Amino acid sequence: MKLQHLLRASLLASAVAAALPALAATEQAKSSTAVLFQGFHWNSANGQLYGDLQAKASDLKNLGITHVWFPPPSDAGSREGYLPRQLNKLDSNYGNEAALTAAISALNGQGIHSVADVVINHRIGTTNWGDFTNPTWGCNAVVSSDEWTGKCGNADSGDGYAAARDLDHSQTVVQNDIKTWLSSRLKGVGFKGIRYDYSKGYAPGYAALYHDAMNPSFCVGEVWTDLNFNNVDGHRQLLVNFVDGTAGKCGVFDFTTKGLLNQALSYNEYGRLRDGSGKPAGGIGWWGQKMVTFVDNHDTGPSESCGVGQNHWPVPCDKVMQGYAYVLTHPGIPSVYYAHAYNWGLKGAIKAILDVRKEQGLSSTSAVAIQRAEQGLYAAIVDGKVAMKIGPTDWNPGAGWTLRTSGNQYAVWSKSTGGGGCTSVPVAFSIANASTVSGQRVYVVGNQTPLGNWTPANGYALTAQGSGSNATWSGTANLPPATATQYKYVKWNGSSATWESNQATASGNREFTTPACGGSVTRSDGSFRF
Template identity: 25%
Template sequence: MKQTNQLRLLASCFVFSFFSCEQEDAINKNEEDSRNFKVIEVTHHDGRPFSTGDDKSNLNSKYVANAGGGVMMQGFYWDVPAGGTWWNVVKGKVTAWGNAGIESIWLPPASKAQNGPFSMGYDPTDYYDFGNYNQNGTVETRFGSKTELTSLITAAHNENMKVYADIVINHNSGGQSEYNPYTGTNTYTKFNVASGKFIRSYNDFYKNSYGNNDEGSFGGFPDLCHANPYVQDWLWGRADAVGKYYKNTMKFDGWRFDYVKGFGPWVVNQWNANVGGFSVGEYWDGNAATLEWWCDNANSSAFDFACYYKMDEAFDGNDLTKLSTGDMLWKRRPFRAVTFVSNHDTDQIWKKTLAYAYILTHEGYPTIFYRDYEEWLDKNKLNNLIWIHNNKATGNTSILYADNDEYIARRNGYNGNPGLVVYLNNSNAWQERWIQTNWASTTIKDYTGNSSWYPTTQGDKWVKIQCPPNSYSIWSTL
């Protein structure tokens, strides 16, 4: 029996020694891999945060001190409840959203559309009917009345939040039939709308005296002709143009332009020059160079679909090197990129928590989807990420390490703010890495609380950090 116990002890020591050596070898290899990784300096600018271009001097301290720039909330999803209640639902959320650090709300198309009380607004009929005229089978829109909309906007402004309107100016719907000499047929292009503003006929849509088509039509709807000076005047030129009415009367602060592939970028450029306000275009394309071209010509931000698709490849495809090597709009134009994880049209990323940790620590203007925040994900974790974004995510970006399972990046700080280091782990085990920070002989912590470590950086600014499985940690100075 004694001999058996001795053998067991020797075997245990051997096994312990074997696994200790194996673990030590893995740690040493991790350190070697980290130190040999060639740091990628992604962006090159003075480090200032994303700005929506407005003067924040009149806002309260929680936004004046917002080091990371803003966070946008998409305040709807496809087929929100009908019945004219949605504006009041969103109004009931604005105080909590403001307290969480949300800077702006993007609302669905607010004017009367062909499908009346059931429309999500993307088939616009009367740009000046916000639920105050009886047409298309209803007075209120799907979302509510004009009074309820203005009350929502006022409530958001009282919380120092901006409100962005979804603008659909590629196509119209709900017109009456009329003979069109340019097609030789009847077309539904006669818009004698109840508001009496922006009356339209066949010559305001392609095919017409200005040509056969523009960059693109949508869904068989009448395709608005922006080459027509009459259309230009009503969209952005005259004192009561659509854009100016939204901005000056309805008090919207900016624009989300729908389906901008359907017309030239000069249209958004002219709108912005004549109306003002923040703008972002839905140019649905995964090519970062194409998005950059559109932004430069439209003088507008764009949703970073290139980033969206690379995140899907990285997190769901189990290859985080896509985050380091992938071309994205935020890498090319950090002050033009509006990043997102999901929206009312597309929701294909499964590992959303990692994706939100990515966009809320990286450059650009991150957008949070209503259902992710209010229904599907952990709101406390998202609020923590919003706080980190607003207080720590500043400066240009350096990628410190990337492999299939791990990704580590550094925001280099700005104007006295130390920035951060974000560690994403897509594996099923805890991971540790030695990385180089911007802080010498400084104690740091994980602001997510996922790690309890309080490591101190060495004199050469290197430090070992850790990250839990299928999760993230975000490090900065105390």
């Protein structure tokens, strides 16, 4: 079964390449080093999102992002945009068309492609159930199984959606207007990629049809179905079926990997991450090139903070970085969630892993050699040059490896280079009982550039390990080797700083000398000094 799938995948890729020489290859058609950023969460529809993304363009480039997924851009009957109304009106609760164009332009200026959230399974009328305008469609645009009594279209080619009218994609008028919307309106404001919403609602051949009209640089579908842990292969087969149905033109979100991570991180069942053949048990184990991996998104997980937002299928809030240690080192195209980077304060920890991914050239087709997969531990070596572990059980790859970054129950190493030279060594910092208040974070600020050169705004941001004002804050910074270092912990809210009081040293600061190349050190500094 799997051998047949792999052969089909190879033949399919060759056939598509031969049959479509005029179409630019999407990231899903090659060994991709792309990194997708979901540029919103469930509560982002505040009229300011586009301006926010425009302002963050250079920061996203620095983070290592290549593609930004925007929310649905069209006028809609729902605040979040998932009940589209007038497709060709690009004013929404996220901002107006001018702001949208400016944000896309700013990202493009940083070499980042913008991906539109394309909601075409369903639509609502302008004033009632089915009076579609801009573009105008009649009752034949609605499938025969829809709840609307006025429907007069053909049978649905996928699953139904009760909150709006299910569209009949067999109708020429529907096809032509969606093609024009994608190739003219969306491409006209600068969009270069497609994220298909609710892809299980229509036959994947239509996704391929619309893909060809836009000729995107990125294409991914959302096929979210129930995961039976006793039939994981059946679940990832549904993902492969969508890709096959698009003739390999579009990839798919790896919801199998997402569900397995949920289970592993919630119950320490890390053995679920390895299948019977010794490969990753999610979609990436079958066809990594076509998979887009993620820890959480606007639907599955929280938004601004733990417990806020949709929370339909979340990773445990205190295990999020374990999830990133997995997806950012494994095959597939990984994605980063806006809320985690900018609301949860995890951007620095995420960047540390992304830096390793980029430096070591990991890609959507990287090879995974799983070392351990058991209760309490998952460890793997990827492409022979990056090692990682997640889970409470201790593990390391042994001699010849350099620890690059680590945190609560995760670590990432890269293969040590010959000659013994290096530019940095990992230093783990930990502090507790800082009595933080809402909006404050704890930073390490000191006399080294990675510590901000005594400027709090440029210091090294730590991550809270748990909740509460006195939680432990920790993180691993890369500092110059064999260097005398001074630092303090600082509470910083973006505008004002609260410094630790002086230590019993000549300088009044915490002091140590970083180890030589190949070494590492942990600074477990107890409690914040008031």
